Amino acid sequence: MTAPLDVLVVGAGPTGLALAAQLRAYGTGFRIVDRSLDRVRESRALGIQPRTLEALAGFGVTDALVARGNPAMRLHLHLTRRTVSLPLFDIGLPDTPYPFLLFLAQAETENVLGEHLAARDVTVERGTELIGLEQQGPHVVCRLRGRDGTEETVTARYVVGCDGAHSTVRDRAGIDFEGYAYPHTYLLADLDVDGLEPGAVHSFMTGGGMLFFFPLGSPAPWRLLAVRPSDAPDGKVTLPLLQGIADRYGAQDLVLRDPVWMTDFRLHNRGAARYRSGSCFLAGDAAHIHSPAGAQGMNTGIQDALNLGWKLALVCRGAAPRELLETYGTERAPVGREVRRFTDRAFTIGTSPHPVLRFARSQLVPRLAPLVMRARAPRAWVFRTASELGIHYRRSPASTTGPRPPRHGPRAGDRLPDRPQGLQARTAAPGWHLLLTGPPHLWPDQRLAPVLAGREDLITVHRLGERSPWPGVAQALVRPDGHLGYVASGTEPEGLRDYVARWLPTDPA
Numbered sequence: 001m002t003a004p005l006d007v008l009v010v011g012a013g014p015t016g017l018a019l020a021a022q023l024r025a026y027g028t029g030f031r032i033v034d035r036s037l038d039r040v041r042e043s044r045a046l047g048i049q050p051r052t053l054e055a056l057a058g059f060g061v062t063d064a065l066v067a068r069g070n071p072a073m074r075l076h077l078h079l080t081r082r083t084v085s086l087p088l089f090d091i092g093l094p095d096t097p098y099p100f101l102l103f104l105a106q107a108e109t110e111n112v113l114g115e116h117l118a119a120r121d122v123t124v125e126r127g128t129e130l131i132g133l134e135q136q137g138p139h140v141v142c143r144l145r146g147r148d149g150t151e152e153t154v155t156a157r158y159v160v161g162c163d164g165a166h167s168t169v170r171d172r173a174g175i176d177f178e179g180y181a182y183p184h185t186y187l188l189a190d191l192d193v194d195g196l197e198p199g200a201v202h203s204f205m206t207g208g209g210m211l212f213f214f215p216l217g218s219p220a221p222w223r224l225l226a227v228r229p230s231d232a233p234d235g236k237v238t239l240p241l242l243q244g245i246a247d248r249y250g251a252q253d254l255v256l257r258d259p260v261w262m263t264d265f266r267l268h269n270r271g272a273a274r275y276r277s278g279s280c281f282l283a284g285d286a287a288h289i290h291s292p293a294g295a296q297g298m299n300t301g302i303q304d305a306l307n308l309g310w311k312l313a314l315v316c317r318g319a320a321p322r323e324l325l326e327t328y329g330t331e332r333a334p335v336g337r338e339v340r341r342f343t344d345r346a347f348t349i350g351t352s353p354h355p356v357l358r359f360a361r362s363q364l365v366p367r368l369a370p371l372v373m374r375a376r377a378p379r380a381w382v383f384r385t386a387s388e389l390g391i392h393y394r395r396s397p398a399s400t401t402g403p404r405p406p407r408h409g410p411r412a413g414d415r416l417p418d419r420p421q422g423l424q425a426r427t428a429a430p431g432w433h434l435l436l437t438g439p440p441h442l443w444p445d446q447r448l449a450p451v452l453a454g455r456e457d458l459i460t461v462h463r464l465g466e467r468s469p470w471p472g473v474a475q476a477l478v479r480p481d482g483h484l485g486y487v488a489s490g491t492e493p494e495g496l497r498d499y500v501a502r503w504l505p506t507d508p509a
């Protein structure tokens with residue numbers, strides 16, 4: 001009998017590709033299958049958030065994304081009588097190397113991830129569909145159907161459903177997908193527009209709703225996004241229909257032309273009741289779908305993958321206990337719920353026909369917009385939230401605060417900031433990173449020996465001296481996904497030793 005595969009990744013959208021990149025970085029045995037014969041050619045998700053850029057930097061793909069993308073630094077809010085220009089992401093992001101929202105078509109993002117995998121001899125098995133799975137003891141027995149119709153049985157230790165909103169893995173694992181559909185239909189088009197200032201996001205706002213133009217670049221200069229007005233004709237999306245809608249939103253000076261892709265779709269807000277059933281996990285759209293307000297969907301999916309991948313890799317390698325896998329749902333399900341709530345609010349404010357919100361859009365926003373410019377704290381909060389830099393796992397069992405936690409600086413469960421600059425790059429290599437601050441002579445090798453014994457290949461030690469995110473003498477263990485697992489002050493290694501013994505035991509169960 002052949003040994004079971006470590007991980008079967010079902011779905012090669014952005015979530016599955018990011019998971020594959022991480023499993024590859026750890027040398028885990030895996031296969032990645034996708035039922036479609038070709039990768040996505042449509043633009044779909046177009047905003048990459050700073051936290052996603054940080055998280056992908058460890059694989060060396062972020063530079064390629066940034067080189068191909070288009071950072072937008074301003075939002076032009078076109079109101080009935082005037083235009084207000086707001087800086088985007090200009091505050092609240094002092095601790096990231098990527099303080100901008102990067103616009104790049106999803107097709108390009110997948111292309112970059114695909115090239116990364118191909119360069120590392122990973123083949124995405126296209127035309128291969130998961131048609132069934134069954135948990136048998138500790139393993140999952142999966143049935144795959146190839147492009148020529150032949151079926152194959154694969155036994156895997158773990159299966160990850162990165163297979164989108166209509167996930168087969170979720171369905172076969174018996175996990176409910178709870179939520180609701182919005183009554184509206186969205187209109188989407190990638191096209192060229194005469195009359196728009198390049199390099200900015202444009203929003204046309206009326207009591208009836210909002211119309212957006214995002215600077216896409218490729219495959220067309222602009223992405224149009226709007227709610228189809230309730231009295232607009234149903235049916236195929238055409239250029240005259242979109243021009244008519246633009247005119248109604250007060251964008252009559254613009255000329256829409258040369259569409260590359262036009263479509264409409266209904267939006268849902270749903271979440272998986274659980275992120276795991278036995279040895280099956282869900283990530284990305286398979287676990288949560290919501291409105292595109294705030295450009296969160298693809299980003300949350302990629303970050304799900306990067307939370308799970310290293311845990312699976314270490315458990316499969318026998319370097320971490322199976323208990324570590326339980327922290328995936330504990331950490332990521334609240335993030336998914338919060339994204340659904342945040343996008344629902346933004347979507348409702350932007351589209352609701354409720355008279356109060358209509359009034360707010362048509363009357364209050366024009367008056368309040370200049371004040372918003374000056375309201376630094378709320379703007380910083382919005383950017384911090386949208387950028388996903390504020391996501392933390394402080395309540396996770398894998399986040400431990402040791403004795404006398406530092407009064408200032410990031411806490412256990414927070415992401416490691418890039419402060420001082422270059423710290424994230426220094427800790428980007430796969431594995432865990434132990435940061436020791438204060439005078440280096442306080443950290444002789446023999447002090448660390450009980451912590452590191454048997455884990456030398458998993459933990460890299462950095463003596464930071466005074467250039468540290470914490471004042472004074474501190475010790476912090478950074479997880480492979482850039483979040484802090486353990487933080488304490490002082491030089492006593494016992495708390496750290498206990499943390500490492502729990503999550504990286506030399507004899508895991």
Ligand SMILES: Cc1cc2nc3c(=O)[nH]c(=O)nc-3n(C[C@H](O)[C@H](O)[C@H](O)COP(=O)(O)OP(=O)(O)OC[C@H]3O[C@@H](n4cnc5c(N)ncnc54)[C@H](O)[C@@H]3O)c2cc1C
Binds near residue numbers: 045129163166284301
């Ligand atoms: C028309 C459209 C417009 C969108 N616009 C935006 C936007 O503006 N902003 C935004 O943030 N998001 C947008 N999205 C959502 C965004 O595309 C998703 O959030 C993102 O693709 C999720 O990535 P994923 O990898 O989790 O799932 P997906 O990209 O859906 O990938 C799932 C993959 O799994 C494969 N698969 C499914 N079932 C099986 C099976 N049984 N066996 C094998 N393979 C399988 C599929 O072929 C697919 O390749 C849009 C989506 C659509 C459809």
